[in-house]
Amino acid sequence: MAASIAACRCLHLSRSLGFMPYKSQLLAHIFTRLNHDGLLRCLNTSQHHTTKHSDIPGDQPFVIPVDQLKISYSRSSGPGGQHVNKASTKAEVRFHVQTASWIPEEVRNEIILKNKTRINKAGELIVTSEMSRSQQRNLEDCLQKITEMITEASQRPPEPSEDDIALWAKRLEKRNLARLKEKKMQSATKRGRKVDFD
DSSP: OHHHHHHHHHHHHHHHHTOOTTHHHHHHHHHHGGGHHHHHHHHTTOOEEEEOOTTSTTOOOEEEEGGGOEEEEEOOOSSSTTHHHHSOOEEEEEEESTTOTTSOHHHHHHHHHHOGGGBOTTSEEEEEEOSSSOHHHHHHHHHHHHHHHHHHHHOOOOOOOHHHHHHHHHHHHHHHHHHHHHHHHHHHHHHHHOOOOO
16 A cells, blocks of 8 residues: 555656656556565566556556566664564665666666666666665665666756857857967967077
C-alpha cells in the first residue's frame, strides 16, 4: 500500500516538474519495488514486471527485469545498539548499468558519468544504506537513492533563449577583439626589439 501511494505521488511530481516522457513510468516502477518480496511472490515464475501509464499517449509498456537488481543484506554498523550485531539490516542494491535495458541508453550514459565512484570494475552501480535498524527502511533508502540518480541523469538542459545566444555571441566577439589586440601589441614589441646593423 505504501509503495502504491509513493508511486502515485511520484507520478504527480514527475508530471508537474516536466520530466522526460518515460520518467513517470520509471519512477513508478522504482517505487513499486519498495516491497520487493511481495513483488517477487506476485510474479511467481515471471522475470519481468510490466505496466503502462495511461496518461501518456502512445506510450509503450515499460519493463523492468527483476533479475537486474541484486538485493542483499549484511550486518550494519549504524544505529540500533546490540541489535546491530544480531541482524543483517544493512541493505545493498546493485545492477549492471550498461545492460540495464529498462533504463534508456542516454540516461545510462549519464548515470555512469555522474556516479563513477559508485560503479565497480564490473560495471555495477552499488548503493548501500544503514541509516535505520530496519531492513525494509534501508532497502527503501537504497531504492530512493537509485531513483534520484536516474531522475538527475534524465534531466536535459533547457534550450538557450535568443537573449542567451546573443549574449554569448557578444562575449565571443569581445574575447576575439581582446585576443587580436594582444597579438598586435606582441608583434609591435618584437619589431621594437629588432636592431638595424646597416
